[in-house]
Amino acid sequence: MKNARWPCISDDLIAYRILPCLPTKDLVRLQCVSKSWRSLILNDPYFARLQVAHARSRPALLVITDKPEPSLYTADPNSVGFPKLCKQFDDQRYWHPPKIMASCKGIICVSLVSLSWDRMLLYVGNPVLNNWILLPPPFDDDPIVSIGLAVNEMESGVGYKLAVPFRRYDSDELVMEVSFKVLASAKGSWEISKEKVLTYSSPFWSFRYVTNVEGTLFWEHHEKAIWFDAKEERCGTLSLPSQFKYCKHRLGEWNGHLSFMTTENGEISIWSWNKSCWSKKLLLTIEAVARENFHFFASLGLRMNLRNRKSESLEAILRRSTVDILTFAANFIIFEVNEKRICYDAITGKAWRISKNSINRKSGLSYVNSLLKLTNTRVAE
Template identity: 25%
Template sequence: MARIPGDVVHYKILPRLPYKSLSRFECVCKNWHHLISHDIVFAHEQSRHGSPISFGCVYQHKQSINFAPIDVPGELNVRITSPSFFSLPNGTERIRITAAVNGLLLLFLQRKRDEQNDSMRSINHQDAVGEFHYVWNFVTKEGHFIPEDDHRSWFVGLAFDPSITPACYRLVHLAQQRKGLREEFSFEIYSSRTRKWTMSDHKIMIPEGKRIPWDVFCGGRIIYWNCSPYALWFEVDKDVAGCTLLPEAEDLGPQHALGVTNDGLLTSTRFSKNDTITIWTMSEDGAWVKKFYLENVPTVSSFNLFEPLPFTGGDGIYMEMFSSSLWKRILACYNTNTQETTMISEMMGHWPPSKCLHIDYNRIARLGSLGVTED
């Protein structure tokens, strides 16, 4: 009989199997156990070609990061426990999640300014008011301070794709300068390898726009900024920048969110004041196609206020729902086929509201263990 080469079995066949099968095959032999659990090349191939993965949402509550898992029936759902923030500096008062990309969290931290922290601020190049970015791997529990270099911190995005650059991430800061009736946008890039900020040669000139603080979407290698009526984007690996006109751009406002489907299609979600949700997807030729137009979305029990999350494909539209009487909030899902809204889990805290982001936590359990260095 013809013998299948070992590298074909290890890196072309096994990575395409579902998680439930891989969990059993880890027990075949020590070689397969190490391959499935620790091999970097296998992890990259499995993340690219593996079976559909489970996901959830990550959000913050006071000084902690919490997870709301969404189980997929029939899949082996990997559980990631809530991380410990012992590595964060003393005196941290506020945490804000800016991005969650392939196992890395980009956090914006604020802490008290006192004499005991002066030396640490000097070492980590933090600014005078104690505000800085912190990139944290919540599987390995390793964190890195980011030298701000006098940047405005509200418009920074994170790009990280371990299948291309497994040990390096980049931050991109969107800088704005008014020139007459137009706005010029430039891009400053931070690399974890050099620990330095550099200015890109690319500049985007558009009619007067409006940057929305914190409204930054990170899709692996591409970072998007909501600059209504445009979305600006920067692809770090190819060093390419551009902009696209948002759908229904005449009245988007801050209630607008960009997302991406599992097959890489850009999505746009708009939430109107009359509780109307409109979702577009971008076609291959760059045109926006209206996918859903929903009026009077049913709520859950006494949770009468809601805000949709970025659309990631499928039949479910995920949203945060709030109850002013109970002072609670939940993660819920509206099914476009059954037209029913179901509660997934209760979320700690109600005010101040936090940014809730999708994460593929089965993927993170595998890719997050690869480690990211600051060498």
């Protein structure tokens, strides 16, 4: 009897075709297999680029909450996540738990108020690898409201830029000048960008929520979006669709594009920017979502009319329901129907209920688990 011959898989095929497709949690464990695998997983920049490209094909929705840890919504909870942030900063005594400020390609920016230093500390790093860099604060006295983060993959390693918008002065009663403080990983210090934007003045001028689309940062302000290109360090304004004046709306990222979501009469419309104009890419009705998840919605809203003893249809309930968008990113939408909060996955069509305490309004970010390690950095003194 002849011995069976098993097919031989080359080392390069395993290293660059199979391993990058595995979940990041499994890759962290597999680094213990051998020294060559550990060097490949942790130190090979080409492997890291392949891994993050695969992870970005199915990102998760990271929602910042009042709790110490954020919430992650994903199609595969077993493959996306990171250790608790509170445990990663045990060497620091702080007043408040670490708060996620920005996210890009698996790198996040975290702020916490130090108990010993009596000031806000700013960190940037990869929570999966527990690799953090302490940064100087952009402002000495004013609190940090919004920070944009852009991560750049280069042949020499991985760099990043942080940008914070601030109002320099009002040129008159109607117009104000907005500039940016920028920190580049190669320099390690904050500098004021030479670029500036003139926009409408408002007592509510702070740009609290930022959207990152391929390295360009966007903040909504009145009828426009103020943008900052982190790579070229250019900035400007972008007019929003006129529909926002008449209905509830939200600016964010959808399917890799800057998008604008509106809701009216139980319909959710998604507009995408295609470099020259806004165009409607998706029209989603709550009734269509309910048909895909009939049993789930029926358990939430089906009621009995006691007068005529007839069951009221689910469609009739939804038609008169109020729909409010809370946040969206990474092909997930979180909205509220009749004070019930629901997460909807636009790819699979599945919906599920979430706790009211698990989300703050307009606080969703796109997130992926990656093995990217920041390089060319300087740690704050």
